[in-house]
Amino acid sequence: MPSSPHTAVVLMxxxxxxSLDDVEPFLYNIFSDSDVIQLPLGFLWQKRFARKVARSRAPESREIYARIGGRSTIVEDTEAQGRALEQALGPGYRTYVAMRAWKPSTEETVERLVAAGATGVVALPMYPQRSRSTSGSSMRELRRVLKKRAPGLPLHEVCCFPxxxxxxxxxxxxxxxxxxxIPEExxxxxxxxFSAHGLPQKLIDSGDxxxxxVQATxxxxxxxxxxxxxxxxxxQSRATRARWLEPATEDALESLAKExxxxxxxxxIAFVTEHVETLYELDMLLREPAIAAGIEGYHRVRTPGASEALIGSLAxxxxxxxxxGADPLCSRPDGVACPIVR
Structure with a gap:
């Protein structure tokens, strides 16, 4: 597409x-992000920790991805959302995709939008509910890259949409x-x-x-x-031994079966595209024991994807x-100020 002035909308x-070969480096990128995994004095040893964890978890993770087709489709699905959003927005806008832990990276995306003639940026984290570990991490990376590559480019943010x-x-x-x-009777x-991605309780207690x-949604x-x-x-998706938000989805399903x-x-409720947490964790890992425990109808709702209702609201x-003309209150760099929770 030729270079021309436009507002760049970055879906993050x-x-x-x-591919299965990408699993270990993808895991490394996640565990080396201090916004995702907070370690004491992490700046001294987080990269070593990430290499060790990625190496140990990669074999099991590759088996999991093999069960859902050998890859994640989150990039393609986000690109489809971007195309639908660009059409809904109309002339003067172009959409781009940036992935925090994989490709295209934020740096690659910023290079593209600058070369294409962007005159401003609207950041759109595709996490409906804000957290330091998700949209906060993506926003900090975008701010860092823009400051280095295009410091004069205006940046605005859709901080969340719960x-x-x-x-x-x-x-x-x-x-x-x-x-x-479901049968009428x-x-x-x-x-x-409602199953949402879990987070450490300590992060919530700190004001995240x-x-x-999620409760508002x-x-x-x-x-x-x-x-x-x-x-x-x-x-769902507890990743460390620390205390996480409760109840766990598997425990909730077990309790419902006992009732x-x-x-x-x-x-x-916290996802807008299909990926490993829906296609494997919800559809396989948790579904099978729920059925075995006595739940006869396990009805998993599909994520919104590029639905007209979602895309229209995001536009x-x-x-x-x-x-x-300015960033909204809830897009402060610390990622915790938000009118919903004031």
Whole structure:
């Protein structure tokens, strides 16, 4: 595409290995990020720690990725979201993708947008609920690279979208669709299980807004569903031995089975694309023991992807961020100031 003035919208996500050979370096990138894994005096030994952990976990992780096709599709899925968003935004905007732990890297993306003639940047972390470990990490990297490569380029941010109407409407519609697939005589006894990516409790206790954002999303979805529909919020993907947010998704499923619940609608409330945490963890690792424990209907809702409802709402957020003339309150570099939790 030829160079021309435009606002660059950078969709940011974690990324994922494009092949089984990429698994170990991808894991290294995750565990070497001090925003993702906080270690005491980590600046002295985090890279050594990351190499050791990546090497030890790579064989099992490669087996997991082999079960979901041998690769992650998160880059392609985010690019599809970008194309849909660019069409929704119209002339004057171009979308780009930057992955925090894989390719295209933030540095590669900034080089592209500068060469293409960008006159400003709107950062769009594709994490609905803000956290230092996700959108905070991506934003810090983007700020660092822009300061080095294009310090005069205006930067605005859509810091998060836990209560954006299109995001909530899409989840509510998906839950209603799942409910309609449950036999009518069992429908009233069904449970909605919201499963979000877990984080260390210590990070939440330090003021990170993630838990309150997730809770706000759950409230917004439930407000759009029939009154009296029981639900529970749980957390998946524990990565260290420290105390993490509770209950764990596997424990919540076990408890529901013990209560005699036969139908569970599993909603991956913190994700907007399919990846290993949905395709393997929810669809295989947790589904199989849940069925064995007595849950007859395990209904996993698909992530929003490039749905019209989500993309339309994000387009509105992007325009508002660009037109505001300054970063919103919740995009402070420390990543914790947010009107939702004030």
């Amino acid at each position: 996500n974690l990324g994922g290995p494009a 209560e954006t109407p299109g995001f909530l409407d899409g989840w509510a519609a998906a839950v209603r669709e799942a409910l309609s697939q 069992r429908r009233a006894a069904a449970r909605v299980l 807004p993630y838990l309150r954002h 759950v409230r917004g979805v439930m407000a759009r569903l029939p009154d009296g529909l029981p639900h529970v919020l749980a957390f 005699g619940v036969k139908d569970v609608i599993v909603v991956p 509105e957020r992007v325009r508002a961020a660009r037109d505001a």
